[in-house]
Amino acid sequence: MLEARGLCKSFGKVAAVRGVSFAARDGQITGLLGANGAGKSTTLRMLYTVLKPDDGDALIDGRSVVADPLAARRSIGVLSHGAGVYNHLTARENITYFGELHGMSRADREARAAELLELLEMQPFADRLAKGFSQGQKLKTALARALVHRPKNVLLDEPTNGLDVMAVRGLRKLLTQLRDAGHCVLFSSHVMQEVEQLCDEVVVIAGGQVVAAGTLADIRARGGDRLEDAFVALMEPADAQPGAKT
Amino acid sequence: MSLRGIWAVFRKEFRENLRDRRTLLSALVFGPILGPLLVAGVVQFSISHAEEQSDEDIPVAVMHAERAPNLLAYLSARGVDINNVTFDEAGARQAVATQAQKIILDIPEDFGARLQEGQPAPVVLYSDSSRAFDRRGVGRVQLLISQYGLEIAQLRYLARGIDPISVLPISVQQIDVSTPSSRSVLVLNMMTYLVLLSMLFGGLYLAIDATAGERERGSLEVLLTSPVPREHLIYGKIFAAAVYMLISLTLTVAMFSVAMSFVGLEKLGVTANLGPRAASKLIACCAPLILFGASYLSIVSGFAKSYREAQTYLGLVITIPTMPLMFAGLLGLQAKLGLMFVPFLSQHLLMTTVVRAEPIEPKFVAVSVASTIVYGVLLMFLAGRLYRREALLG
Numbered sequence: 001m002l003e004a005r006g007l008c009k010s011f012g013k014v015a016a017v018r019g020v021s022f023a024a025r026d027g028q029i030t031g032l033l034g035a036n037g038a039g040k041s042t043t044l045r046m047l048y049t050v051l052k053p054d055d056g057d058a059l060i061d062g063r064s065v066v067a068d069p070l071a072a073r074r075s076i077g078v079l080s081h082g083a084g085v086y087n088h089l090t091a092r093e094n095i096t097y098f099g100e101l102h103g104m105s106r107a108d109r110e111a112r113a114a115e116l117l118e119l120l121e122m123q124p125f126a127d128r129l130a131k132g133f134s135q136g137q138k139l140k141t142a143l144a145r146a147l148v149h150r151p152k153n154v155l156l157d158e159p160t161n162g163l164d165v166m167a168v169r170g171l172r173k174l175l176t177q178l179r180d181a182g183h184c185v186l187f188s189s190h191v192m193q194e195v196e197q198l199c200d201e202v203v204v205i206a207g208g209q210v211v212a213a214g215t216l217a218d219i220r221a222r223g224g225d226r227l228e229d230a231f232v233a234l235m236e237p238a239d240a241q242p243g244a245k246t
Numbered sequence: 247m248s249l250r251g252i253w254a255v256f257r258k259e260f261r262e263n264l265r266d267r268r269t270l271l272s273a274l275v276f277g278p279i280l281g282p283l284l285v286a287g288v289v290q291f292s293i294s295h296a297e298e299q300s301d302e303d304i305p306v307a308v309m310h311a312e313r314a315p316n317l318l319a320y321l322s323a324r325g326v327d328i329n330n331v332t333f334d335e336a337g338a339r340q341a342v343a344t345q346a347q348k349i350i351l352d353i354p355e356d357f358g359a360r361l362q363e364g365q366p367a368p369v370v371l372y373s374d375s376s377r378a379f380d381r382r383g384v385g386r387v388q389l390l391i392s393q394y395g396l397e398i399a400q401l402r403y404l405a406r407g408i409d410p411i412s413v414l415p416i417s418v419q420q421i422d423v424s425t426p427s428s429r430s431v432l433v434l435n436m437m438t439y440l441v442l443l444s445m446l447f448g449g450l451y452l453a454i455d456a457t458a459g460e461r462e463r464g465s466l467e468v469l470l471t472s473p474v475p476r477e478h479l480i481y482g483k484i485f486a487a488a489v490y491m492l493i494s495l496t497l498t499v500a501m502f503s504v505a506m507s508f509v510g511l512e513k514l515g516v517t518a519n520l521g522p523r524a525a526s527k528l529i530a531c532c533a534p535l536i537l538f539g540a541s542y543l544s545i546v547s548g549f550a551k552s553y554r555e556a557q558t559y560l561g562l563v564i565t566i567p568t569m570p571l572m573f574a575g576l577l578g579l580q581a582k583l584g585l586m587f588v589p590f591l592s593q594h595l596l597m598t599t600v601v602r603a604e605p606i607e608p609k610f611v612a613v614s615v616a617s618t619i620v621y622g623v624l625l626m627f628l629a630g631r632l633y634r635r636e637a638l639l640g
Contacts, residue, residue: 050470051636073473080471084464088265089258100254101472129265145468 001026001184002047002153006056009042016042018208019056024186024201026152029179031199032188033231039208040188041081044157047186048078060153074102077151079159083142087131091122091141094130095148102149109148116144120174136167143174154178156187160194172198192228202227204234211235251474255482259452260489269451273490277444278497285437286505303327304383306349309338313353314369320394326387342372349373349384364402435575438597439568441498442590445532446539446564448494449487453543456483457638458556466639477630480544484626487540492533499528519603527606531596534615537622538589541629542567548632570594586613589621 002024009017017039024030034040045051047058049069058065060072085094092113099109117126120140125133130141139159146154156175160168175198178185189195195202202219204212211234212219219230263269305327311318322328333341333350341347352370360367369391373384400410457480460466469479503525546563550556570591579585581595592614599606632638 045467045639048467048471050467050639070473070475073471076471078468078471080464080467082464084460084466084468086258086262086465087463088262093258093261097254097258098468098472100258101251101469101474103248103250103473142468 001059001061002030002155002186003059004043004047004056005058007043007046007053007058008055009046009051009053016208017046017053020205020208020210021056022203022210022213024153024184024203026184027179027182028200029175029185029187029198030201030203031195032186032203032205033190033192033195034188034205035190035235038205040190040205041157042208043205044155044186044188048076048080048155049073074149075152077146077149077154079139079142079146079154079156081157081161083139083159085130085133085138085141085145088129090127090129091133091137091144092117092126094141095144098145099148104149112148112150113144116147120144120170135162136164136170139163139167139171143171147178151183153184153186156185158188158190160189160191168194192231196227204231206235249478251472251478252482252485254474255479256485256489259455259483259486263452263455263486263490266451269490272450273448273494274497277440277447277494278501281440281444281498282501282505285433285440285502286509288436289433289506289509304349304386305329306351306387307331307333307341307347309333309350309352310355311353313355313357317353317369317391317394321387321390324390326390338372342374345374345377347372348377349387351387361398434598434601435571435594437502437601438594439571441495441502441528441532441597442535442568442571442593443564444498445491445495445535446543446567449491449536449540449543450560450564452483452487452490453540454547454550454553454556454560456480456487456544457548457633458550458553461639462553470639476633477627480629480633481626484537484540484544484629487544488536491536491539495532495536496529499525499532519601524600524603527600528597531600531611531614532593534618534622535589535593538618538625539567541622541625544629545625545632548629548638581607581610583610583613586610587617589618592618 004020004022007017007020008015020039020043022030032040032043042051046053047060047065049065049072053066057067058072061075063071063075065072085091086097089097095113095116096109099112100106104112117123120143122137122140122144125137130138133141143159146156154175159171163171175185175187179200187198196216199216201215202213203210204219212222212230216227219234220227222230222234303325306321307329308318309331311328311330318328331341331347331350333352335352338347338350338352342350350372352372354368354370357367357369371384371387371391375384399413403410403413457466460469470476472479503520503522506520543560543564546559547556550559567590570588571594573579574591574594579591579595581599585595586592592610596606596611596614
């Protein structure tokens with residue numbers, strides 16, 4: 001369960017996020033939808049504790065990211081923008097390294113890595129150095145790394161960027177599995193179809209503020225039967241807002 | 247607070263960089279092999295050059311040799327290779343300037359006549375003093391000519407009934423107290439400099455990777471979401487860089503020890519104390535620097551926006567700590583207690599003392615080791631603070 005409560009963040013004079021509040025519940029996939037520069041990444045980065053909010057707070061399973069970021073980090077798994085992996089480690093080592101950082105015992109993290117390698121169909125390249133990996137293989141490695149400590153909450157920043165169709169389908173399958181297992185999944189995207197196909201709930205962000213939130217049906221009700229039309233309708237008042245950091 | 251995060255990061259950095267060709271080249275090849283080879287090469291060259299020079303006859307071109315047969319016979323009996331030429335004055339200058347001749351001796355027409363009359367008889371010597379290799383030859387020719395003059399003078403005194411000894415009121419007796427070891431100062435300065443530089447290079451890529459590399463690869467954000475205090479992440483990286491520096495340091499000193507034993511410094515009149523015992527003392531002197539060096543480089547690369555920028559910064563910054571060494575060389579600094587508080591300089595002075603086989607003051611070692619470790623720890627904490635900043639994310 002993730003709760004954003006009036007999150008604010010400025011970079012110099014640019015107000016990237018201006019009072020964002022929403023909740024992402026367990027057993028649901030929540031999409032953070034917005035144009036480039038709307039403040040999605042900054043919001044996510046505050047949720048996963050690498051940025052400190054200027055104002056407001058976020059709760060991860062009730063733990064404040066401001067007051068106790070270390071505790072908050074234990075229950076989140078993060079796929080950051082770009083999904084960089086360590087080139088001189090194998091896929092398996094990339095995964096177990098994060099298990100170790102999360103304080104898992106050797107036996108535990110190795111068992112879990114094996115489990116994830118199988119789940120994500122990574123065996124063919126499990127013990128190869130990540131140096132020559134394709135985008136899809138890198139993404140799988142980064143995903144497995146995010147899930148190694150069995151986090152209750154999974155946050156993904158534009159996970160489908162630069163992926164081919166097969167990789168996107170694989171990712172979709174995995175996110176659905178996570179939801180069905182009771183996880184709270186939050187991902188950001190600017191691709192309508194993706195959000196439409198996957199999400200139970202959508203939070204639309206524009207100009208650093210939440211302009212709409214609810215189920216897909218709720219959002220569609222605001223502007224047309226297609227999400228895209230609804231999105232465009234929602235954007236119109238927001239266009240007057242100053243742009244923010246991408 | 248649990249330190250397992252530091253350990254996890256340390257192990258991963260150590261292992262990952264063991265597979266990185268760039269790190270291995272800079273830690274295990276460039277410094278440890280090229281440095282000692284360079285110094286050994288320079289020493290070998292100057293040895294063979296010195297041997298050659300002392301044995302070789304000095305070639306001197308002589309204009310109008312027929313005017314001073316006795317002088318020339320005197321010279322050629324003392325290792326001067328006379329070679330008759332015909333030039334005018336301008337031609338002689340030209341020949342020396344263009345290196346066609348190294349030294350030209352011109353005997354003026356009235357040389358014999360003036361000598362007979364007891365008047366000063368000039369000879370003209372052309373040479374190019376900007377050519378270091380020829381300077382010694384000119385000096386020797388000059389010395390031989392004035393010795394010849396002195397012998398004539400002594401004969402004249404005798405002819406006039408004066409004891410030649412009485413016209414030499416002062417005689418200078420030179421006593422050279424330099425021990426063979428202390429003569430090796432130049433070689434030594436070069437060596438300590440390369441040892442310290444090579445040590446820093448050993449951890450260079452790890453330091454760059456700690457911030458700039460992780461950020462550029464896009465792995466930094468995820469690393470920061472792990473439940474490990476941020477400063478522990480950088481401490482782990484600093485320790486890994488420090489261990490690479492220690493490896494590089496050990497290999498470099500060992501290579502120096504081996505290379506110098508092959509070169510045969512004795513021929514140059516130098517005995518450097520570089521056996522296994524001295525080598526381990528050298529390593530022990532420098533080892534406290536690894537924490538300082540690793541923290542220092544990590545801090546600098548933390549300010550760089552990209553891998554490339556970090557490489558550029560570090561290329562410059564890596565030479566700064568070794569600057570005091572140059573002053574030490576220029577000013578001929580000796581080990582003093584006050585200087586033991588200066589990192590790198592104190593290690594240089596201690597290393598010099600060890601290699602010159604001079605007694606080491608335990609107090610000096612204690613101050614050098616303790617102060618260097620304190621600076622290292624302070625820098626490490628500073629790096630930790632830096633890793634907490636949000637600007638780190640770029």
